[in-house]
Amino acid sequence: SYELTQPPSVSVSPGQTARITCSGDALPKRYAFWYQQKSGQAPVLVMYEDNKRPSGIPERFSGSSSRTVATLTISEAQVEDEADYFCYSTDSSGDHWVFGGGTKLTVL
Amino acid sequence: QVLLEASGSELKKPGASVKVSCKASGYTFTSYAINWVRQAPGQGFEWMGWINTETGKATYAQGFTGRFALSLDTSVSTANLEITNVKTEDTATYHCARLVCTSSSCYMDVWGKGTTVTVSS
Numbered sequence: 001s002y003e004l005t006q007p008p009s010v011s012v013s014p015g016q017t018a019r020i021t022c023s024g025d026a027l028p029k030r031y032a033f034w035y036q037q038k039s040g041q042a043p044v045l046v047m048y049e050d051n052k053r054p055s056g057i058p059e060r061f062s063g064s065s066s067r068t069v070a071t072l073t074i075s076e077a078q079v080e081d082e083a084d085y086f087c088y089s090t091d092s093s094g095d096h097w098v099f100g101g102g103t104k105l106t107v108l
Numbered sequence: 109q110v111l112l113e114a115s116g117s118e119l120k121k122p123g124a125s126v127k128v129s130c131k132a133s134g135y136t137f138t139s140y141a142i143n144w145v146r147q148a149p150g151q152g153f154e155w156m157g158w159i160n161t162e163t164g165k166a167t168y169a170q171g172f173t174g175r176f177a178l179s180l181d182t183s184v185s186t187a188n189l190e191i192t193n194v195k196t197e198d199t200a201t202y203h204c205a206r207l208v209c210t211s212s213s214c215y216m217d218v219w220g221k222g223t224t225v226t227v228s229s
Contacts, residue, residue, distance in 0.1 A: 001170075033215045042112075042203070042221040043153075049213055086153060088215070096169070099145075099153040 002026065002091035004100035011106040018074040020103045022087030025068055032070030033088045034063060036081075037102075043086065047072055074105070082107045110134040112204050112220035119226045120194050127190045128223040130204030137185035138162050141207040143216050144178065144189050148200040158207060159187060194227045201225075 004024040012018045022032055034047040045054050047063040050070060060075040070089075074081055087100040115129040130142065144156040157168040159178040166178040177190045187204055201224045205216035 031213050031215075035219075040221075042219040043205075044219075045215070045217050048215055048217075049210070054217070088153075097143075097155040099155065101152045 006100040022070045026092040114220040114223045117224045132185045142187040
């Protein structure tokens with residue numbers, strides 16, 4: 001079955017740039033989407049179709065995708081950005097939606 | 109404001125049934141499909157399936173057929189997930205999420221907080 005692979009954790013200091021990657025064989029043909037989940041809260045969409053930012057999401061969040069790797073970048077990361085981040089996409093057929101295992105971002 | 113409100117936590121014994129609901133507000137319920145996603149303790153998300161809120165037709169992901177049933181009550185803008193013969197491995201938080209489609213893709217834009225189901229004897 002299709003898999004998306006994320007690093008389990010990323011750690012940065014406040015003000016630094018955090019980069020969270022998501023690897024998948026179908027990503028050259030399929031969009032990546034990114035969700036932020038803080039403890040006990042509903043997941044929030046922070047990036048869609050690789051690099052589109054929903055309204056209300058700060059400009060320091062950006063996305064990109066190259067070959068089999070999609071990347072969520074948080075510039076000048078803030079303590080409030082500390083959360084779990086999940087990528088999401090479909091397999092090459094487009095029929096099966098899959099989530100990455102999640103990356104815990106620590107900002108301190 | 110688009111909201112998906114999850115029903116309260118459930119504690120069930122193995123073999124029982126449980127019904128989780130997701131009440132939508134702030135938009136026309138039948139204009140967007142509803143997806144269901146499972147999050148086991150300390151684990152990532154698993155997509156369970158989705159239901160067309162216009163037709164009521166449900167599509168299930170592999171591994172979520174048989175004991176899992178999606179349904180609607182459009183009169184109260186609510187989507188339901190019922191699990192029969194629950195097992196300890198069904199212990200998880202179950203999220204509903206609205207599916208929005210653009211000309212390029214479909215994706216889940218708004219999620220509910222989720223309902224925690226605990227299965228224990």
